[in-house]
Amino acid sequence: MNLSDSKKKLALAGIVCGLVAVCLAIYGNPANMAFCIACFIRDMAGALGMHQAEVVQYARPEIIGLVLGAFIISFATKEYRSTGGSSPMIRFVLGMIIMIGSLVFLGCPLRMVLRMSAGDGNAWVALIGFILGVGTGAFALKKGFSLGRAYVTNKTGGMVLPALMVGVLLLSVFTSLLKSSESGPGSMHAPLILSLIGGLIFGAFAQKSRMCFAGGIRDVILMKNFDLLTVIVGLFAVMLVYNLVSGNFVLGFNTPGVIAHSEHLWNILGMYAVGFAAVLAGGCPLRQLILAGQGSSDSAVTVLGMFVGAALCHNFGLASSGTSLNPETKELVAGAVTTNGKIALVICIVVCFVIAFTNKRKEA
């Protein structure tokens, strides 16, 4: 099965993944979050007690399903390869940066597209930053940026993250050790089995289509190749239709309930950092989970960086707040970026530049 050899198949993969996101939103996931990788890793970090923000703690079966879906399909189609050794600690830092940028903006590139499809103007503003970030990463690649080679490792090496995900799933089903939000976004979720199946399907299709939100724009800039962008357009189209039909489409800024803010500069800079770091790491947060599932220990380390980044965001007040309605006065309370978040984000962007221009490819 090959989903990446024609634009039609790629668009189909995007549509299937969009339908999965729609189903999960209908059955209980926060509507405009549906399948946000950054939000769900943040929730999982909370469930594991890595941070104490009580409203965002839940072991999201979607994340477990994504990794396992990619693992199973890559094993079945002989694409599983246990590899590692390509600057793992730099990738760890890039994972942290991806998460900090995402939580300043309030969403990963996947959620940015979901928010765009729901009419959120802030997400369209952030897209400017994302494209500029991917463009900066692409420029670094043209100048010879590389994190070096990965090497084939023992077959079991690449199975560690999938095994850990199974462990978290077992803990969430058979014990009460994991934290689970009673209110807020963490408390909103589809039934476990549905989320898991959704994750498995999404993971399998993302693996076969090479779906990558940073890669889609990167390939257009570097190669004038629109293949990966086709998947994203397919997903966007499905979500747009769903939002229009279900009445979730609200065009504007400062929309309460969306979990977004309208600090434009910081929306742009947040997604700039995410786009930049994702290109340096070889893929967006979704792609990192998929690559980790198909055996890359380097991507697994990036995923661990994202978990730590999420914990830092909530332990040190880096995450932004979303615009909401005061339940008593019915007044609009504008979402905001914290001072700590702004400082951290500037540091993240500086670190991206240092990484981008100090790691050069050795001649082949």
Add this chain to the structure above:
Amino acid sequence: MKIVDARGLSCPEPLMLTAEALKNSDESVKILVTEPHQKMNVEKYAKDHGRKAVSTESGDGFEIVIE
């Protein structure tokens, strides 16, 4: 024959090195990659640029000869 060793490199480096090797040259090029999707990307790139690509599995990866 020119040989490009792109084994173990992250995307899109194998494709960038392939593009560089094929640029302004009709000479045959052998590309070495690790991942199946990289093999496919290189094959597709060659096809899109009117070149013939033949792939074989070798050791831990793939060899693609572009003529």
